[in-house]
Amino acid sequence: MDAAFITDWIDEITRLVAGEREHLTALDAAIGDADHGANLDRGFAAVRAALSARPPGTPGDALVLLGGTLIRKVGGASGPLYGTFFRQAGKSLGDSPEVSPAELAAALTDGLAAVRALGSAEQGDKTMVDALTPAVRALEQALQDGAGRRKAFDAAARAAEEGARATVPLRARKGRASYLGERSMGHLDPGAASSALIMRALHISASGSR
Amino acid sequence: MDAAFITDWIDEITRLVAGEREHLTALDAAIGDADHGANLDRGFAAVRAALSARPPGTPGDALVLLGGTLIRKVGGASGPLYGTFFRQAGKSLGDSPEVSPAELAAALTDGLAAVRALGSAEQGDKTMVDALTPAVRALEQALQDGAGRRKAFDAAARAAEEGARATVPLRARKGRASYLGERSMGHLDPGAASSALIMRALHISASGSR
Amino acid sequence: MKKIINAVDTVVTDALTGLAAAHRELRVDLDARVVYRADGPRPGKVGLVSGGGSGHEPLHAGFVGYGMLDAACPGEIFTSPVPDQIVEATTAVSGGAGVLHIVKNYTGDVLNFEMAAELCADEGVEVARVLVDDDVAVRDSLYTAGRRGTGATLFVEKIAGALAEEGAPLAEVAAIGDEVNARSRSFGVALSACTTPAAGKPTFELAGNEVELGIGIHGEPGRSRGPAGTARELVRVAMDALQADLPLSGDTLVLVNGMGGTPLIELYIAFAEVDAYLREHGATAARSLVGNHVTSLDMQGFSVSVCALTDDLTRLWDAPVRTPALRWGH
Amino acid sequence: MKKIINAVDTVVTDALTGLAAAHRELRVDLDARVVYRADGPRPGKVGLVSGGGSGHEPLHAGFVGYGMLDAACPGEIFTSPVPDQIVEATTAVSGGAGVLHIVKNYTGDVLNFEMAAELCADEGVEVARVLVDDDVAVRDSLYTAGRRGTGATLFVEKIAGALAEEGAPLAEVAAIGDEVNARSRSFGVALSACTTPAAGKPTFELAGNEVELGIGIHGEPGRSRGPAGTARELVRVAMDALQADLPLSGDTLVLVNGMGGTPLIELYIAFAEVDAYLREHGATAARSLVGNHVTSLDMQGFSVSVCALTDDLTRLWDAPVRTPALRWGH
Ligand SMILES: Nc1ncnc2c1ncn2[C@@H]1O[C@H](COP(=O)(O)OP(=O)(O)O)[C@@H](O)[C@H]1O
Ligand SMILES: Nc1ncnc2c1ncn2[C@@H]1O[C@H](COP(=O)(O)OP(=O)(O)O)[C@@H](O)[C@H]1O
Ligand SMILES: [Mg+2]
């Protein structure tokens, strides 16, 4: 997979986020401050602009540019967290012009570790970590089990979607939703929902069709 | 009619105004500032207190006390206007301990003249003047035609009610409602409505039954 | 209706109690219902008294202090004060140089201040009056009670107050008040109606895409309804109305005023549009004020007031003022 | 949704344009999205930078000026600013004595200011941080992101700003900020939710007889719902919560803060009740502020913040300040 593959992935995330903007904001309105959809939409629009201004040469470049732009343009909790996720993943990839699915999986694992370090959220705290953790684990596992990249990405997306759904009954312990205490229960975490979109976008772009 | 007759009348106005408080306020909300009911209710409650603190010896006294109290307690447009109406009527009655219906009618005519002088409203301007003018005229006329006081007061009340109703299609030219221009048309003037209550109270108290 | 009140009948008294507790530099007479500067009256200084219905806070009590009012007479919500209050305030602030009544042009305010002025004359206090009628939404004609007094009241209170502080005689203080009024125009737009405690529900209903144009400050409906437009469009409606009545040029003093329920961020957006409009028309917002100053309870919306400045007016506007709601200068 | 805006995406830029036009004493960098004192930086003076999501006006930009902040970084509505803004502001106000970041305790604000502080360290600017977390409605435990920063932010900005103006070194300015925060508690009550431009509808719905207790300043629902009571009852809920967390006694500094859509008259009613409560409990509102200072767009409601004063804190609170939203002293 080359830099173009990553920019395709980013395009796909951008599309999904734009389409789900209202939904993500509505999720955030229920237990947060009603800006998650607007935040990501603004961020990915800026990423698009950054990518066409300075087309990346390697997958690592692309992810570092993505992450850095999110950090610089989104704000809020999700900006630094997603920014760190992609930026760390990009750094882990180094400067190879082509990377394997297993290398991408390892890089995303590193990205997730950086997110956990930055936000100190554990799985079960009702955050994006609840979707990203099973997703990255499923991706590693599927590839280890010999799955092709399309199938492995699908497994990751499914795991993220399931992880997101599993946040519904949880009581939030990180981020704004934690202020609600028990009243956060019964709601889907917006960051977990957007993480599932990100993983689904990976699968869609690997499938070469929407 | 002695001072007690006038205090009965005042009691009856107080009761009617309290009962119609919400209605008067609603009328004022439509074309004014939603306080006419509260204004009069506050004013007549204060009059009651003033009357028991210093029971008036003559009808003139009672009306001067009534008018003065309204001026001092109501505020807004209706406070000085109704206050002047009753205060001038009381002054016109002088200090006789007993007055005839014709004397009362003449006094109310003087009161109305003072209201017109103060507010410079003409009939047809969509104000209390539109109810008071025909009421006072009908009262004078009925008495001239030899009617008894009960019948004459009834005629006055009917004329006030009709005068109030006749304000509905008018375009206001005085008071807050005038700011609305044509949009004041189609609404009953709150001051005209309260004037009708005042005249109806006179009839009720003369009938000795509610 | 949800409001932070104890009872409909105690709203004004309870608020004055809070005002007294919060501002030691004021003296609040709860019985007489008058708010005074604690340091007045000053012999030889013209006293300034204003008042009107409550519900427009900070107007008027929030403008009592050095360089502005000597006393304010708050009436019930949207109900002008009674003559007793005004007489009490006028005699108390009289320092021998006469007292100026600043009266917004509403029938109730005019009548009650007039009655009070007569009673004050009986007591030997010389009273002059400035009648504020800046609202261009109302046509001043035989067919109305005349223009309403709205945002320019603040201009008059500030500028006349500064001149009085300089020791000018009553006639001059009144004349500058009249001049400010003559040079000022206002226009208001509501996005929602206000709810008075007595009525318990909004005084009018607007659809989700409607605004009320040419509103006053008492929850009364405006002259017409229009579509809810952008900030630029709403400001243009207001400014066109001002401009049609008093062509704008040169230095102006601008108040972009919130009606009580509109967040400050939106008022700054409106101010940006007013500023741009003025520049387009060859005028400048040389002085400005953005915020909730002459309000209408919880109404959402804004009004724009513009005063065509002279050097004198600018100097008096810039003069020091120390009141709860307006303070600057050293 | 009706708002005085041009477009959802231009709200913050348009408001900053208006702020710049209204306040010549500020310098607004629209591209970098930073609001500066026009007269800064002063060599040798500790710089104060704060920031956070927009929608809380006048916080923070309204508190930029002499005796308070040197710069403010406004984010999008309810979204913390990005590191670039903070780095830009921090390096620009650095007068060689270091810069204090005043950060409200929200995950987003904390992370973005942290990232910025690291980048500033790379550029050789010494940065200290005060984290404001005064809101007792949130239990500070392993199970939350910790208490929110709300009304006490104003106290910290004013008092740390005054000390910086006196020429104190960074460590002391940071220490007094921490002390103010440690001595301050807040609690908020909403009568209605706010509507963000992006969401277009209220972030929660309340029945006609319900209030939301323990709200923050981002339209997030509170910890619980209760019946809409009198002003006295609502204030008691808030004050009991403060008192349970930090027993009140002696001189206090009190902010009765409107959430943006509540009229001033109601805030004064609330203040009267706060003042009475304090006196009942052997404390005094020695200093106070009543008004819309730390808002949540058009939300109706109020919050109470109380800081237990020391002589030092009182002196610094009283020190002169000249900002768009807070000014006193000579
Ligand atoms: N400490 C944290 N660690 C990981 N993710 C977090 C943390 N705090 C918040 N989040 C995620 O961020 C999401 C909210 O993002 P967003 O709404 O854009 O920012 P904000 O909360 O500042 O408004 C939450 O739904 C949650 O998934
Ligand atoms: N100039 C006037 N002359 C006679 N009556 C008037 C005049 N102006 C107003 N009114 C009467 O006063 C009524 C309003 O009284 P009220 O609501 O108590 O006072 P306000 O208008 O000050 O709120 C109007 O309905 C009208 O009948
Ligand atoms: Mg959010």
Ligand SMILES: [Mg+2]
């Ligand atoms: Mg009325």
Ligand SMILES: [Mg+2]
């Ligand atoms: Mg009234």
Ligand SMILES: [Mg+2]
């Ligand atoms: Mg946010």
